[in-house]
Amino acid sequence: MVEKTMSYTSTLKEYLALTKPGIVTLVLITTLGGMYIGSKGNLEPITVFWTLLGTGLAAAGSAVINMFFDRDIDRVMERTSSRPIPRGAVNPTGALIFGLALILVSFFVLTVFINSTAALLAMIASFSYVVLYTVLLKRRTPIATEVGGISGALPPVIGYVAGSGELDLRAFVLFLIMFMWQPPHFWVLALKYKDDYARAGVPTLPVARGVFITKIKTLIYTVSLLPLSIIPYAIGMTGKLYLVTALVLSILYTVYTLKFLFSKKEESMKLFFFSIIYIAVLFSMMIIDLVKV
Structure with a gap:
């Protein structure tokens, strides 16, 4: 009996690992930030609960299906070889069914308890990550990174729609800032694992175009964030602080x-971590200095 319980617990932990809890947590934080902005600070606990549950399930399900399709390259890459499917701890078919179930439940939760727009946005996020990024582009072109940014930029929009009931200019601004932040954030990490990606045959920008071009594109996207970050103030969304x-x-x-x-460095984890601080502080200040009109 004890052995069975331990076996069930171990299996549960492996399935939980498939959902990428760290990434889901970041998704939920940006979703909550979007909700606060959309509701102008008037958050309703029940709305928060269902929105975070639905969005979290969509993100988790997408992560699981991503691991299903990437199981062959995950075995090759040192960074991902210890994931549940490559280790044989989880059956691939079981993982696929689990991921699809999470996404279906997410759609139901958001449709019934929030609104159809939020549900549709969550499905678009899942589709862009699983189909466009993972299946169609990741193994073919470095453009996959930009396209994959769609899914990461939608959670605050989902939160905004849940909080306001509207899809307006403010929601688009949140999307645009998150969308433009993600590629340079990822490329700095991709530089660190360039050899790993090359070994797996994944043409990330450092692998396909080299270190210098990756640095140039990182700078272009980073510079673009300066004018974009000012837009919330320009449209009366935030104050001078x-x-x-x-x-x-x-x-x-x-x-x-x-x-x-x-x-002369080919990688910079300091820049990677600063990018995380950047987006976290930016959204935090957006919430703190929100103009409630």
Whole structure:
């Protein structure tokens, strides 16, 4: 009996690992931020619960299906070889069914308890990550990174729609900032694991175009965040405190990226971690300095 219980617990842990809990947590944080902005600070606990549950299930299900399709390259890459499916801890078919079930439940939850727009956006996020990114583009072209950014940029929009009931300019601004932030954030990490991706035959930008081109594109995207980060203030969404913070953060991000461009280093985890700080502080200040009109 004890052995069976331990076996069930172990299996549960393996299936939980398939959902990429760390990434789902980040998705939920940005979703909650979008909800707060959409509701202008008037969050309803029950709405928060169902929105986070539905969005979290969609993100988790997408992650599971991603691991199903990537199981062959995950075995080759050192960074991913210890995942449940490559280790044989989870049956691939079982993982696929699990992932699909999570996405279906997500659609039901968001449709019934929130609204159809939020449900549709969650399905678009899952489709862009699983079908467009994982299945169609990841193994063929470095453009996959930009296309894959769609799924990562939609959670705050889902939260905004859940909080406001509308899909408007503010929602688009949240999407645009998140969309433009993701490629440079990923490319710095891809540089660190360039050899790993090359071994698996995945043409990330560093593998397909080289280190220098990756640095250049990282700078282009980083620089674009400066004007984009000012838009919330320009449209009356936030106040001057946010504006000053956004300017300082964006200038620092650009300076750090320029420094990386002209350095001989082929990777910079400091820049990677700064990108996380950047987006976290930017959204936090958006919430703190929200103009409630």
